Amino acid sequence: MHVARNMKHETFLFHFCFMLYVSCFMIMSRVCDICGRGSQVGNKVSHSQVKTLRKYMINLQVKKVDGKSRKVCTKCIKTMAK
Numbered sequence: 001m002h003v004a005r006n007m008k009h010e011t012f013l014f015h016f017c018f019m020l021y022v023s024c025f026m027i028m029s030r031v032c033d034i035c036g037r038g039s040q041v042g043n044k045v046s047h048s049q050v051k052t053l054r055k056y057m058i059n060l061q062v063k064k065v066d067g068k069s070r071k072v073c074t075k076c077i078k079t080m081a082k
Helices: 002-027 074-081
Strands: 040-045 051-056 060-065 068-073
Touching (some): 060 074
Antiparallel strands (some): 040 051
């Protein structure tokens, strides 16, 4: 009986750690914190003109803005430098 309770505890810990691990990646979005720009979808065109969908990711950098660490796109960094 003691072994069964231990197994339940281990499975619970495994599921809890797994959900915590997954939620960390769900928080990380590819969206600029300042302007709200995100990734876009377009076509990848081969030499034979075969079109397949692809994702254009935004160029995000982690910068300190107003004392807080934020994910900012390079377009906003250039604008803030002016």
